[in-house]
Amino acid sequence: MKSAYQRAHASFSIYQDTEPPEFWTNYFNVQPDTAIVxxxxxxxxxxxxxxxxARVGLWxxxxxxxxxxxxxxxxxRYLVERLGLPRSELPELLKRTGAHxxxxxYWDNEAGDRVPDVPDDIRAMIETMGGTIEIDEYR
Structure with a gap:
């Protein structure tokens, strides 16, 4: 669906050089929007x-x-559901493949009156699995 301008969106990425992008496609059973070797x-x-x-592999x-x-x-929540997270074996898989x-x-806050709404449960789950959440705020 093509959409009008949105003031927020998110992406999920795995950066690593050990496995080809198809490995992650099969693991998550999801076709990537981006796959770089x-x-x-x-x-x-x-x-x-x-x-x-490319200097690094990306899925x-x-x-x-x-x-x-x-x-x-x-x-x-869309990304978490689509990827079937959390996955108990993912932290070890990230470690084994040297993945991040x-x-x-993306957070548009031109007026300076918006606070990013990252739920505590998602933040804790991502950190427990060894991931990070980054917010790129535009003013």
């Missing part, structure tokens, strides 16, 4: 082929096209 050219967000090889999905909300919570798991949140 270290050392290979990749398609940039503008749709062009990169001028050089990721986003919420922007699937959730219509100016709040982060629905975007994060990140939830990246």
């Amino acid at each position: 270290k050392g290979k050219p990749f398609v940039t967000p503008s749709g062009r082929i990169s001028s050089g090889p 990721g999905i986003g919420s922007k096209e699937h959730v219509r909300s100016d709040l982060l919570e629905p975007h994060l 798991m990140r939830f990246f949140c």
Whole structure:
């Protein structure tokens, strides 16, 4: 679904060089929005082929096209549900593959009157699994 401008959205990414993107596709049983192999050219967000090889492997999905909300919570809950999180074996899998798991949140706060709404249960679950939540706030 193409949507009008949203003041919030989120993405989930795994950064690592050990396994190919198909490994994570099979693990989560989800087709990625982004899949990059270290050392290979990749398609940039503008749709062009990169001028050089990727420096790191990446597998990721986003919420922007699937959730219509100016709040982060629905975007994060969508990603958690789609990925079937939490997964008890994921922390060890991240460790074994040398992977880093990140939830990246876009937060438009031009007026300066909005507070990002990351629920405590999601924050705790992500941290327990060894991931991070980053908020990129625009003013």
